[in-house]
Amino acid sequence: MFSSDLVRPLADCPRSGSGTERLIHDWLVRFERQAGGSLLARAATEFLAFGLKQAYACLFGGLLLGLILLTRFFYPESAAFARYDFLFVCALALQAGMLISRLETLDEAKIILVFHIVGTVMEVFKTAAGSWVYPEESLFRIGGVPLFTGFMYASVGSYLARVSRIFDFAYTAYPPFWATCLFALAIYVNFFSHHFIMDFRLALFACLLLLYGRTWIHFSVFRYRHKMPLVLGFFLVALFIWIAENIGTFARVWQYPSQQAEWSLVSLSKLNAWVLLMIISFVLVTIVNRPQREHPRPGA
Numbered sequence: 001m002f003s004s005d006l007v008r009p010l011a012d013c014p015r016s017g018s019g020t021e022r023l024i025h026d027w028l029v030r031f032e033r034q035a036g037g038s039l040l041a042r043a044a045t046e047f048l049a050f051g052l053k054q055a056y057a058c059l060f061g062g063l064l065l066g067l068i069l070l071t072r073f074f075y076p077e078s079a080a081f082a083r084y085d086f087l088f089v090c091a092l093a094l095q096a097g098m099l100i101s102r103l104e105t106l107d108e109a110k111i112i113l114v115f116h117i118v119g120t121v122m123e124v125f126k127t128a129a130g131s132w133v134y135p136e137e138s139l140f141r142i143g144g145v146p147l148f149t150g151f152m153y154a155s156v157g158s159y160l161a162r163v164s165r166i167f168d169f170a171y172t173a174y175p176p177f178w179a180t181c182l183f184a185l186a187i188y189v190n191f192f193s194h195h196f197i198m199d200f201r202l203a204l205f206a207c208l209l210l211l212y213g214r215t216w217i218h219f220s221v222f223r224y225r226h227k228m229p230l231v232l233g234f235f236l237v238a239l240f241i242w243i244a245e246n247i248g249t250f251a252r253v254w255q256y257p258s259q260q261a262e263w264s265l266v267s268l269s270k271l272n273a274w275v276l277l278m279i280i281s282f283v284l285v286t287i288v289n290r291p292q293r294e295h296p297r298p299g300a
Contacts (some may be wrong), residue, residue, distance in 0.1 A: 020103060021166060024052050028222055042223060049222035057163040059103065060112075061155030063094055065244055072251035084138035084146035087253075091151040108161040111288050112154040115281065119153025120145060122191055129195050132256050152248070156241065156277075160285045167219040170294035171230065175211040177286070183207055184283035187276045204276060208234075218294040227294075234282070238274035242266065245274075 028049050035041035055062070067090050075083045095112070098104040104112075120142065127133060127144040140147040163169075186207075190200050208231065215230040246266050249259055258264060 020056060024049075024056065028052075046221050046224055053166050053221065054163070057159050057166060059162075060094060060098060060158040061152075061244070064091055064151060064155055065247060068248055068251045068253050072253075082136065082138045084134070084136055084148060085140050088138075088140045088146065088148035088151075091148050095151070104158065104162070105165075107288055108158060111157045111161045111285055112151075114284055115154040115157035116150035118188070118280070118284070120147070120150040122188075123149050123153075125192055130257070132254050133260075134254050135252065135260075149254075156281045157285060160237075160281055161289065164285060164289060167221065170218045170292040172216045172218070172227075172294050173214040174291050174293070175215065177290070179211060180283050180286065183211055184280045187280055191276075201272060201276070205272070208275075208279065216294075234275055234278045235271075238271055238278050241274045241278070242268070242271050245270070 028045055031048065032041055032045040035044060064087075067087060071083050071087065075086065079086075095104075095109070099106070099109055123145040124143050134144060134146055134149070136146075138146040183204075186200075187204055190204060194200070212230050212234075216227045217230045217233055218225060218227045220226070249255060249266060250263055252263075256266065258267075
């Protein structure tokens with residue numbers, strides 16, 4: 001399921017990207033040199049590089065999730081400014097700060113804006129249909145949906161845009177771009193239409209395997225070029241979103257009908273919805289940053 005190849009000596013590891021990415025690179029170079037440069041040292045460096053870069057890619061979503069959890073316990077109930085509105089202002093400040101500090105590129109910000117719109121539209125419909133509720137009051141809202149919720153969807157787009165850049169994603173056997181766009185549109189429509197007609201989720205998963213079943217994603221962590229099935233990647237990211245969803249419901253930001261009496265874990269069956277949402281997110285990112293074909297690399 002996984003494969004890795006050493007593709008560059010230490011001296012040739014790239015030092016491009018933002019100031020933060022260069023700092024991460026320089027620290028990893030020093031770490032590996034001090035560890036002795038053995039196979040074990042290279043493996044440890046690769047593992048650390050993966051964790052550090054993933055944390056950097058999750059920066060926007062991680063900070064927002066941290067604020068959600070902190071306000072669950074420390075935001076005063078008597079505050080004149082509603083908790084949801086406070087989170088909305090914080091999300092705006094985070095977005096502005098990341099752009100000003102160049103932790104986020106303008107292209108990544110464009111993707112976040114699209115996600116904000118797509119997510120908010122779906123939230124307005126789903127809350128009106130009773131799928132979940134936001135139990136607290138707020139000023140900045142559309143219907144029953146506080147505006148900060150769009151940033152929760154946007155954080156997924158922010159992650160995908162950044163992770164594809166810093167891990168240098170490329171693909172083999174990638175499906176036609178037009179087919180992926182139609183597939184993402186069908187998924188989005190089904191999120192609405194299944195309230196009125198048959199749910200085509202099983203058919204959508206069949207299409208997922210048909211379109212992406214042969215596709216491999218190739219990515220560089222530090223010194224090694226790795227690959228794995230793209231469908232597996234979708235499920236792994238969806239699993240972490242499900243974990244974040246449990247943190248969000250625990251923090252009482254939103255609630256499913258089964259959680260209104262007392263909190264409980266979100267059903268694992270929700271993973272299938274997150275996998276399909278991942279497809280929409282992934283395709284939206286590829287509209288801005290088109291998927292690159294993996295080519296043989298010198299030394300691979």
